[in-house]
Amino acid sequence: MHYDAALRVRELTQNIYDIGDEIAGYIDNVSQAIGDWDPELVQDCLMELDEIVEQGRSEVRPELSELNGLRQAFVSGVRSGQMSGITSTYPHPGRTLSFLHKTGADVAELASEKNSNATTTETAPEEPGAMASTAAWRLWMRSNVERHIAELTELAEWVVEQTSLALEAQSVLLPQTYSKARQHTVEIAGRFGAIIDRQPALAHSMRGEAPPEFLQERARVDAVVARILQRRQARDAVV
Incomplete structure (x- = not known):
């Protein structure tokens, strides 16, 4: 039990x-x-x-x-x-x-530190003027x-x-x-x-500019699944 x-x-x-x-x-x-x-x-x-x-x-x-x-x-x-x-x-x-291998107290302390640091957010860059260059x-x-x-x-x-x-x-x-x-x-x-x-x-x-990796992984998995289904269909056709 x-x-x-x-x-x-x-x-x-x-x-x-x-x-x-x-x-x-x-x-x-x-x-x-x-x-x-x-x-x-x-x-x-x-x-x-x-x-x-x-x-x-x-x-x-x-x-x-x-x-x-x-x-x-x-x-x-x-x-x-x-x-x-x-x-x-x-x-x-x-x-x-790393925090997943800490004790509960250590994790709580880490979360507290992160929350206190969250107030120091970096200032957003100033938007260019209407006549600014493309660059x-x-x-x-x-x-x-x-x-x-x-x-x-x-x-x-x-x-x-x-x-x-x-x-x-x-x-x-x-x-x-x-x-x-x-x-x-x-x-x-x-x-x-x-x-x-x-x-x-x-x-x-x-x-x-930066093709998402998760799309590539999904495409790889879909290709594997498609090959498996194709082999199964070919096997069933022979049987």
Whole structure:
């Protein structure tokens, strides 16, 4: 019984980490689409993020509830205290961020430091005048986009941090965290759209500068699946 419960704790812990990783991954996709100056792809990525956040919110609630119940049962049961800090026993194999291998207290301290540093946001570059050169506009647009990408990178890491805090210290409400991450991503994408609106023709000419890696990976996976289906169809035809 206790062995089965321990396995279930490990499974739930892994599932919850994976939810945080997946949401962070879709935030990364938005970042890559912005880096390629592709507003249509950005919108597609936002729609995917919305779906994955809703799915994650619905899955994480019952799993956290079950996990906390199992922890409480171990603490108050025959093996009292043995499950304390059990999530640290199972290193998270997903995103290789150092805080995932820290204790709950260390993670909380790291998150506190990040929140205090968030107030020192770099000032946005001043917009060029109407008669500015194309080079000046290009420089301004790239500077802003780099800031947006940096924000999204930090946001993706924050999602994983908060997921770890929810598991290690039980100090975070993950459904609200994931909603906040989605809202912030939408806000950043809106600022990117405003940049595009200032110089749409120039922005269009810059599209394709940084092809998103996630699209290449999806194409690779689709090609593999297509080959497997083709072999199956050929085999079935012979049979």
